[in-house]
Structures are given as structure tokens and as C-alpha cells.
Amino acid sequence: MKSTAIQSIAIILFFLGLSSSSYAQNNGRINGRLKDARTLESLQSATVVVLDKKTNAVLKEALSDTNGAFTLDNLPDGLLLFKVGYVGYKTFVKDSLIISAGNRTINLGDIKMNASESSMLKEVAITATGSNEQIGITKKKFLVEQSLVSKGGTATDLLQNIPTIIVDGGGKVNLRGSANVHVLIDGKPSLIAGGDITQILQSLPASSIESIEVITNPSAKYDAEGDSGIINIILKKNKRLGFNGSVNGSAGTRGNYNGGLNLSFENSKVNVYTNYDFQRSDTWSNGRQVIQFLNPEGPVVYSDETFPSVTINKIHNVKAGVDYFINPKTQLSFSGGFNSNRLNKDETLSINQSAADHSVIQTINSKNLTDSKGTTYNLNIDFVKTFNKPKEELTVSIGYAHGTGNSVQSFDSNTRNIGANQPDELVTGVLRPLSDNSNSYYNIQTDYVLPIGTGNLDVGYRSQIRTDNRNQLVYNLNNTTGNYDEYYTLSNLFYSKDQIHALYVNYQNQINNFSYQIGLRGEDAILKGNVKGYDTTAVPYTLPVKVINTRLYPSVTLIQKLGGDQQLQFNYARRVTRPSPRNYSPIPDISDPVNYDVGNPNILPQDIHAFEFGYSRNWSKVNLTSSLYYRITNDFIQHLETGPVNGIITTISENIPHAYTGGLEIIGRFRFIKGWDFTLNTNLYENKTDAAPVYGIAKSSGFSWNVNLTNNFLITKNISLQLRGDYQAANVIAQDSNHAIYGIDAGTKISILKNKAFITINGRDILNTRKWSFTRTSNDVLLDFERRTIRARASVSLTYNFGKDIFKAKKIEHSTEHQEN
Incomplete structure (x- = not known):
């Protein structure tokens, strides 16, 4: 022993x-x-x-x-x-x-x-x-060049592959359990498709995007818009010494293809660049909606609808700019962009309306055709001045954008009454909505950074002005005369002017391992407009709209760096979500004859208080970031279903007093084996909304979670593989119970011609599982909805880079220290 x-x-x-x-x-x-x-x-x-x-x-x-x-x-x-x-x-x-x-x-x-x-x-x-x-x-930044599964797709496909972001089957972007995220293009709002985020994202080819920034709790320097944060899509701005460029093309299933050309020239005094992209997308969609009237006006209790459709979109994008280096510390830039889009949609709507015993009382078969086109252009001037004092900088940005769009729609319907208590007859109706829209956007912004001691003081000013003209005239076929008469009840003219003027101050400093940032932003927001329309007796009326929102938005960030390459961080920010045109525009969408969608001119902006506590740590092969977050939302904006009037229900935006969201987000990047790395993101959260008895909404709460996993494999020196999967669990928000959605994407890239060209082959939603579905409940209506949208299932892309450096950068004097491409 x-x-x-x-x-x-x-x-x-x-x-x-x-x-x-x-x-x-x-x-x-x-x-x-x-x-x-x-x-x-x-x-x-x-x-x-x-x-x-x-x-x-x-x-x-x-x-x-x-x-x-x-x-x-x-x-x-x-x-x-x-x-x-x-x-x-x-x-x-x-x-x-x-x-x-x-x-x-x-x-x-x-x-x-x-x-x-x-x-x-x-x-x-x-x-x-x-x-x-x-x-x-x-703040998270994703460089998209290596996103193989989104090659040949759109910005929507690209965002689907970004950790922390979920895109539902309707193309709506969700961040941390909220769809109220502020989406910017190169730091500015876009007027493509009248500012509709879903259409904007579908109008941008993934090949035109350089990177995507996700900022969940922005400082006072950023716009206060967006309760869950900001997504900034940065377009490519090719920049290499000498003359260089690239050309790319993609072809996919179901007649989807796109192509692009990027050119640039830079020397010591000037950088000139231009990009052009063309995209043709052919989208197939199939949906079903079942409505149960809980308090029916007549014999109809159920309405069972199917609405398959085919949408063809043709889009041209052009971007060009010049950077002039006045001296090593001063730069003046001019840039502009142009977008042209043409959309044709063919939808077949079939409705069976039945009694309580499910016997069919009435059938409606409608052919809905849409032909729309629009153009948008923007012009920007940017000035940057740095000084001899390190970190001191002055920037000035001036921008203007203008967009126009018009559409011609035709809703040809045949209604047949069936049943013993009514004659079997066929009624034909034709509605022709004509829309003509235009909008303009003005932006001026200046920022100044002044180093003070060991800290920095940031101050700035920004003014944004947006005007909107949205006009809809609806004509109805007179079966007696054969002429089209104006349908006054559904015709509207809407004009609005939205102004936001902001000042901010932000100070940041560091004391040993502790750093802090304190900011305050003041925004004066004024929305004025008027609605011109007709009442049910065809008497014209004018309704003024005015929403004034003047608030202070404080922000605080505290960071404590710990040993072992780890840190703690706390953030607080007050935010706002202002109503979108869909929320406040009273012009109705009448494509569904039994379910109209209309905005609310009296809708109020959301007031948000966002808290976040984060922890991050880096190991040699693991990078871990985690965040506990909590949001309090006052005047929560929600789409609600009203009771039927003359057999028609209406979806309208309303404010609910309060909503609450709390959750835990974890992002990990792992590299255990040479040739393989993966990023795993999971988000667990709970949504709660107050009761709103006036709209028939009971107090609700629901726990949900989502996860996505992206695997990258380096098969050989010239071949890489990417495999990605995502899952969004069911969740509850106010009237809506959203069902689970999941899918798998895969892609591979092959380098050829000494790394000058790349072939990418990918497949999106390869198991055909992604569909958007939810159940909406109120005192008057129970609605079950689902839609599956299919674009290119598979695509092949080719990118070729050309050009060479004809101006050489100065070499670093120290031979032991250099930087290489």
C-alpha cells in the first residue's frame, strides 16, 4: 500500500x-x-x-x-x-x-x-x-460571395440563408420574432415597387449584392425605425486598381435566368464603376384559404378558396458612380441607379361557398390578370473629409429618388347560385382596377466625428422627405349596356407627405477593459395627406390624414471585456415602427371578391423599448455569440379580420395596446476538422399581446423557436460544397397562429481557368417542403390559409473575372511586413 x-x-x-x-x-x-x-x-x-x-x-x-x-x-x-x-x-x-x-x-x-x-x-x-x-x-455583417445556395437567386433567397433572419412563404422578412424590421439599400430606403419590401427584395439579383449588415440594437447614429433592428443591403461597388470587370450568368428551372456585367477603373485620382443586371423570374404559386363565418349574415357559413397563379417578372438594374480623390484626405463621390420592372400575373380563383351542413350554395370562378410596370431612379452625392487628427471625420450625403408605376388589372368572375331555395343562375361580373402611382424621396445627412481625449464624440443631422401619390380607379362592366362604368365605392385618390427630421449626439470611450457608448437621437416625424373617394351613394368626400410623432430616442451600450477572449455587453435603445403604405393607404385590394385588404389612415406608429444582454467568447476553433433580448411595444400594429358585410370580410391594420417579445439567440461558428466548418444559429422566443376586445382579440401568448445550420466543405482546392437547412416552429401573434416551416438548400462551386471563373450549381428547397400557412381567429371569422411559392428549384451559374492591375500600389517599406491578395 x-x-x-x-x-x-x-x-x-x-x-x-x-x-x-x-x-x-x-x-x-x-x-x-x-x-x-x-x-x-x-x-x-x-x-x-x-x-x-x-x-x-x-x-x-x-x-x-x-x-x-x-x-x-x-x-x-x-x-x-x-x-x-x-x-x-x-x-x-x-x-x-x-x-x-x-x-x-x-x-x-x-x-x-x-x-x-x-x-x-x-x-x-x-x-x-x-x-x-x-x-x-x-452588429453582424455577412459577405455573400460564398453563399453558394443563393447563386442565381434574388435578395429574398439570400436573406433566407443569413443567420438570425427568417423569410416566410409570403416573402416577409422576420428578425427575432418580428416582421417590423427596417430594410435599407446602401443605407437608404428604396422606392422600387413603391417601397414594398417584399417586391424590392425580389427585384434585386443576389449577384448584385456585396454584403448584408444586420444591426439588432442600433445606436443613436442610426435611424430609429424598426423594432427588431436594421437590415442594410450593400450593393457591389467593384473597386480594383486599373481596369477590371466580371460577367455572370445563371439559368434555372421553370424559365428563370439572369445575367450581369460589372466594370470598374481606378487610378490614384479617380474610381469609375458601373454594374448592370437583368433578371427574368417565373414564379408558380398554389394556395388555399378556408373561411368560416362564426356569425353569418345569411346561409353562407363556409368559403373554400383555391388560387393557383403564375407570375413572370422582368427586371433591369443599373448602378454607376465616380469617386474622385481630391487629395489623400478628401473624397467626392457621385452615384446613381436605375430600376425597371415589368410584372404579369395570371391567377385562377375558385370559391365554393356552402351552408352549415357543407352543402354548396354558390360557386365563384374568377380569372384575375395583372399587368404592371414601373421605373425608379436615384442620384447621390457623398463627400468625405478626414483630418490630421486620427479618427476625426466629416461626411455629407445628399440623395434623391423618384419612382413611378402603373397597373391594369382585370377580375372576370362567373357566379353561380345553387340550391333548392334559390334559382340556379349564372351571373357574370368584370372589374377593371386601374392604378397609377408615383413617389419621391429626398435625403440630406451630415455626420461629424471628433476625438476627445481617449473617446469619440459623434454628432449629426438628417432630413428625409417622402411624397406618395396612389390613385386607383375601378370600372365595372354594365351587363345591360356592355360599357364599363366607374365603380365609385372602390375608387380612391390618396396623397401623402412624410417628413422626418433628426439630430443625434453619440459619445463613446474606453476605460481599461470597460467601454461605453451613450447616445440621444431626436426625431420630428410628420405624416400629412388626404384621401379623396366616394361614399356608397357616389357622393365625393375628402378625408384629411395627419400623424405627428416627435420623440427622443436614447441608446446605451456597455461592454466589459473579460479574460479568456470573452466579453459581456448590455444594450438599450428606444425604437419606432412607422406605418407602411399598406398599413395606412385606404386604397383596397379587391382581387379576392370575398376578402378585401385595406389600410387604415388613422393607424399610429409603434413605440418600442428594446433591451439586450449579450455574451461572446472565442476559442481557437469556436466562436460563440449569445444574446438575451426583450422588447416592449406600445401601439402594436396588426392585420385584423373584420366581420362580413354583404358577404365580404375586410383585412385592416389596427393598433393593439401592448405587445411583448423576449428571447435567447445563440450563434456559433465551428471549425473542428480541416476542410469543414459550420455555423449554427438558434433563436428561442415568446410573443405576448394584450387583449383588444373591440376587435374581438383575446390576450395571447406563444412560445416559438427557429434554427438554421450552414455547412461549408472544401472538397479539393478548386471545389467547395455548401449544405444548409432551416426550421421555423409554429408561433402565435395576436389573431394569427403561424404554422411550422422548414427546408433544405444545397450548392457547389467549381473554380476553373486559374481561379478566374467559377461554376456554381445549386438547388433551393430541394425537398419541396417550404410553405406559408397560418390560422387567423376573431369573434366573427375563422380563417385557414396556406400558400406554396416555387421559383427556380435548381440553377447553374457562371462568373468570369477579367482585367489586371495597371497601376501598382506603393509597397510597405518594412520587408518583414506585407499584405497580399
Whole structure:
């Protein structure tokens, strides 16, 4: 027994001696911080690697944290090679670093990373695949070049593949359990399709997008719009020294195809660029809706509808711009864009209306045709001035956009009455709605950053003015005369002018490992307009609309950096969601003869208080970000179903006193095996809404969750594979109980012609499982709805890059420090 104890102690002492000896030889450290060379913003989730200079073996690997900081511990003595790889940036290399007994710690300080001269960064040789994500607690940036499953698709397909974002079957974007997210294009609202977000996203080819930013709790510097945050879609702006370009094309099933051309030229004084994209999408949709009238006016108790449709959309996008470098610290930019779209929709609507015993009383068969077209253009001037004092900067931006659109619709219906208590007769009706819309947008913004001590003071001003003219004239076929008479009850003219004027101040500083940011934004928002229409007796009326919303929006961010490459963060921000044109425009959508959709001119904006507590930690092969969030929403906007009037129910926007959302979001990026990395995102949340008895809404609550998983495989040096799946569980919001939705996408990319060209083959929703469905309940109506939308199931894309650098950048003087493409 004693002998065994002595042997055990000897063994322990032996291994302690080995570990002590090992520690003496492996206690070197390299640390530093990564920043964007132009904006000085911290770069998170960059791959930092140390290799043995002689053998080129990887000794240590890590990811930078949310402040761009990194630490590589337990390094052996010897001659080392240091590399940083980050998608969209040149690889940073520092060689001949020496760890020795007299030099155990090397602090590289701030490493300024320069943007890559090509949109495709070469894979860092010592990593499996390059990351296309910059994930922080409140701000996440996704570089979309490596999203293989969305190639050949639209911005809608691309957003579907972004962690934290869910796109339902109707094309509506959801972020953290809310559809009230503010979507911007290059930092500004878009007027494509009159500002309808769903149509905007379907009008942008994925190939025209450079990156997507998701900001869940923006500071006072950003617009206060959007209760769950901001999604900013950044379009490509090709920028390489000399003359360069790329051409791409894609062909998919069901007659879907698109193509594009990107050209740019840059020297030391000017950068000129232009992009053109064309897209033809052929969308098949099949839906069903069953309505039960709980308090029927007559014998009809059930209405069973099916509405298959085919939509063909042809879209042209052009973007061009010039950056003029007046001097090394001053830049003046001019840019503009043009969008043209033409949509043709053919829908067949079949309705069976039946009694309580489900016997059919009436059938309606309608052929709904839509032919619409629209154009939008925008012009922008941007000025940037930096100063000798580091981080001091002045920016001025002026923008103007204008859009027009018109549509001709035809709803030809045949109604047949059936039953013993009424004659069997056929009634033909034809409605012809004609719509003519125009809108304009004006924007002026200035921002100034002033370093004060160790902190920064940001101040700025922004004015946004938007005007809308939405006119609808409806004509009804007179079966007696054969002429079309104006249907006054459904004809409306609506004009509105929406102004938002804002001032903000923001201060940020850092004390040791604690940093803070405090901001205040004041917005004066005024919506004025008028509605011109006719009452049921064809007497004209004018209804004024006026909504004034003047508020202060404070924001607070507190960050405590902990040891072990981890940090805690707290955020608070007051936000607002202002009504969209669909919410407040009184012009009805009458394409469904038994269910009209109309806006509410008296709708109020939502007032939101958003709280978030986050924790993040980086290991050598794992990057973890988690957030607990809670939102209180006053005057919650919800689409409600009213009781039937003359057999027609109406969907209208109304305010519910309060709604609450709380949840936990976790995003993890894992790289355990060379050649394979995956990103896993899950979001668990609960929605609660107050009762609104006047609308027949009881107090409700519902728990839900969603998860998505994206796998990236590097099969060979020139072949990569991506496999993605997502699942959105059922959830409850006010009247709506949304059903679960899930799907799987896959794609592969093959590099050819010495990495100058790429072939991408992908399939979206390959199991054909994604469909949008929900149940809506009120005191008067029970509605079951489902729709499945099918675009290209599979597509093949080709991208070819051409050109070369004819102007060479100045080399770094220090031979041991360089950056390479």
C-alpha cells in the first residue's frame, strides 16, 4: 500500500516535471488588434494563425473578438510566421517573429487591414474555408460571395440563408420574432415597387449584392425605425486598381435566368464603376384559404378558396458612380441607379361557398390578370473629409429618388347560385382596377466625428422627405349596356407627405477593459395627406390624414471585456415602427371578391423599448455569440379580420395596446476538422399581446423557436460544397397562429481557368417542403390559409473575372511586413 502511494506520487511528480518543462518552452504570447485601414472599425472573427517558420506547421489558431483583439498563448520558442485572413481583405503577413527566453510576449498593436483588390479573397492556405461572417452581439455583417445556395437567386433567397433572419412563404422578412424590421439599400430606403419590401427584395439579383449588415440594437447614429433592428443591403461597388470587370450568368428551372456585367477603373485620382443586371423570374404559386363565418349574415357559413397563379417578372438594374480623390484626405463621390420592372400575373380563383351542413350554395370562378410596370431612379452625392487628427471625420450625403408605376388589372368572375331555395343562375361580373402611382424621396445627412481625449464624440443631422401619390380607379362592366362604368365605392385618390427630421449626439470611450457608448437621437416625424373617394351613394368626400410623432430616442451600450477572449455587453435603445403604405393607404385590394385588404389612415406608429444582454467568447476553433433580448411595444400594429358585410370580410391594420417579445439567440461558428466548418444559429422566443376586445382579440401568448445550420466543405482546392437547412416552429401573434416551416438548400462551386471563373450549381428547397400557412381567429371569422411559392428549384451559374492591375500600389517599406491578395 505504502509502495503504491510512493509510486503514484513519483508518477505525478514526473508528469508535473514534464509539464513544467513544457510550459517553460511553450509560454510565448502574441497579441494585437485588427482594424479596417480606412474606417478604423474593429474586425471581428478574423482568422489569426501562427506557423513554424521552418516546417510551416500550424502552431496556434484563433479568431479576433468583437473589439478586433486576439491573443495566441502557449507558443513555443523559435522563429515564427504570423498570418491574418479575412474575407474581403488582403491577407496580412508578418514573418520572422522570435519567441525566446528574453522575449516571451510580442504585442503587434493595431494591425490595419486593407480591402482586397478583388471581390474574391483567396482562401488562407492554413484554414479549411474562409469565413464570410463578421458576427458581433448587436452588429453582424455577412459577405455573400460564398453563399453558394443563393447563386442565381434574388435578395429574398439570400436573406433566407443569413443567420438570425427568417423569410416566410409570403416573402416577409422576420428578425427575432418580428416582421417590423427596417430594410435599407446602401443605407437608404428604396422606392422600387413603391417601397414594398417584399417586391424590392425580389427585384434585386443576389449577384448584385456585396454584403448584408444586420444591426439588432442600433445606436443613436442610426435611424430609429424598426423594432427588431436594421437590415442594410450593400450593393457591389467593384473597386480594383486599373481596369477590371466580371460577367455572370445563371439559368434555372421553370424559365428563370439572369445575367450581369460589372466594370470598374481606378487610378490614384479617380474610381469609375458601373454594374448592370437583368433578371427574368417565373414564379408558380398554389394556395388555399378556408373561411368560416362564426356569425353569418345569411346561409353562407363556409368559403373554400383555391388560387393557383403564375407570375413572370422582368427586371433591369443599373448602378454607376465616380469617386474622385481630391487629395489623400478628401473624397467626392457621385452615384446613381436605375430600376425597371415589368410584372404579369395570371391567377385562377375558385370559391365554393356552402351552408352549415357543407352543402354548396354558390360557386365563384374568377380569372384575375395583372399587368404592371414601373421605373425608379436615384442620384447621390457623398463627400468625405478626414483630418490630421486620427479618427476625426466629416461626411455629407445628399440623395434623391423618384419612382413611378402603373397597373391594369382585370377580375372576370362567373357566379353561380345553387340550391333548392334559390334559382340556379349564372351571373357574370368584370372589374377593371386601374392604378397609377408615383413617389419621391429626398435625403440630406451630415455626420461629424471628433476625438476627445481617449473617446469619440459623434454628432449629426438628417432630413428625409417622402411624397406618395396612389390613385386607383375601378370600372365595372354594365351587363345591360356592355360599357364599363366607374365603380365609385372602390375608387380612391390618396396623397401623402412624410417628413422626418433628426439630430443625434453619440459619445463613446474606453476605460481599461470597460467601454461605453451613450447616445440621444431626436426625431420630428410628420405624416400629412388626404384621401379623396366616394361614399356608397357616389357622393365625393375628402378625408384629411395627419400623424405627428416627435420623440427622443436614447441608446446605451456597455461592454466589459473579460479574460479568456470573452466579453459581456448590455444594450438599450428606444425604437419606432412607422406605418407602411399598406398599413395606412385606404386604397383596397379587391382581387379576392370575398376578402378585401385595406389600410387604415388613422393607424399610429409603434413605440418600442428594446433591451439586450449579450455574451461572446472565442476559442481557437469556436466562436460563440449569445444574446438575451426583450422588447416592449406600445401601439402594436396588426392585420385584423373584420366581420362580413354583404358577404365580404375586410383585412385592416389596427393598433393593439401592448405587445411583448423576449428571447435567447445563440450563434456559433465551428471549425473542428480541416476542410469543414459550420455555423449554427438558434433563436428561442415568446410573443405576448394584450387583449383588444373591440376587435374581438383575446390576450395571447406563444412560445416559438427557429434554427438554421450552414455547412461549408472544401472538397479539393478548386471545389467547395455548401449544405444548409432551416426550421421555423409554429408561433402565435395576436389573431394569427403561424404554422411550422422548414427546408433544405444545397450548392457547389467549381473554380476553373486559374481561379478566374467559377461554376456554381445549386438547388433551393430541394425537398419541396417550404410553405406559408397560418390560422387567423376573431369573434366573427375563422380563417385557414396556406400558400406554396416555387421559383427556380435548381440553377447553374457562371462568373468570369477579367482585367489586371495597371497601376501598382506603393509597397510597405518594412520587408518583414506585407499584405497580399
